[in-house]
Amino acid sequence: MQRTAPPIAHIAAALRRERERAGVSLTELARRAGVAKSTLSQLESGTGNPSVETLWSLAVALGVPFSRLVEPPTPAVRVVRAGEGARIPSEQADFAGILLSAGSLHARRDLYLMEMEPGAERHAEAHIPGSVEHLVVARGRLRTGPADDPVDLEPGDYIAFAGDQPHVYGALEPGTLAVLVMEHPR
Template sequence: MGVERGRERTKDLVTGAQVLSGQLGKTIQRLRKAYNLSLSELAEQSGVAKSIISQIERNETNPTLATIWRLSQALDVSIERVLATGDEEPFIEKSSRADTPILVSDDGRMRLAIIGWIKTVEWLQWYDLSADPGGVLDSDAHQRGSVECLSVTEGEFEVDVAGAVQRARAGETLRYRCDRPHTVRCISEGAGRAFMVVIMKAAVME
């Protein structure tokens, strides 16, 4: 009975992958961009050929279940979420801690949990940022006109945008252009916590 159920579940997932191939490509691409991964980097992490990933994102192929599994593992999401369709998603969606990707700064002292909706990643991103004292997050310039908002809930942070420096404590928010290199530092003696929202292409600011 267990074997039969396993076969039925596999059959359902394979059928779902074929039916949802159009949505699948968009989902893989959004997840990849959320992690700031190039096609080559995702190929290296997943073991799936770069050309295959490119075809999947352009909806030019129906990937096998094994391929989808490798990509979901590399992108740190469940295979069910990868196969989920936008048309049939529930109005209320819950993401578990295990399904929340975590980005870590180069110094290992800042962690950004990606709590934003994956479907908005190309124009709106938001993160739950936690930092150890002295943690530094260096970021390259985003798209022109992009704005970043840092709302501090614990500790104190400093933001440096092209030499312009401003600080914020718990209860305060910094908004700044992020279409140029910028740095966020935790300057409090204890741990720091903040919510970071990035509005991509918000406006072309002269």
């Protein structure tokens, strides 16, 4: 299954737009997000290869949903075929998120397909305050939830937990696949 790379040009434009909207300098945003200024500069210039952790840190520092940094504008009807979509890998684990649908200004939710393999867990930092994660396991087995109290899930199992607290994802079987709805406060 071949996935496309993240839309670097869109990420660059979105980072500049959101940083300017927030009224913060490149240096200040880098400090708030805990990333190197050179990394942020490369991302805003359309070079570099951002990880999901870097983009989440920047989104939290900007107070915006992750999807606002990675989702290009969508047409009225949008189809994402299996094997397509921008695949954003983790630095920590064999984990990738594929944004399927970003919420609009009126519906603050994002829809992701998550691919995971056993091995290292992905430890996610807190997202913007009031975020809630809703997850359904489609294939395989998964350990997820609050970092201090994760839950083992099987196909068809659903979990909801506060996304504004540290949390974890870890595949327990090869080929684990889950659908995640990230709910953001207005």
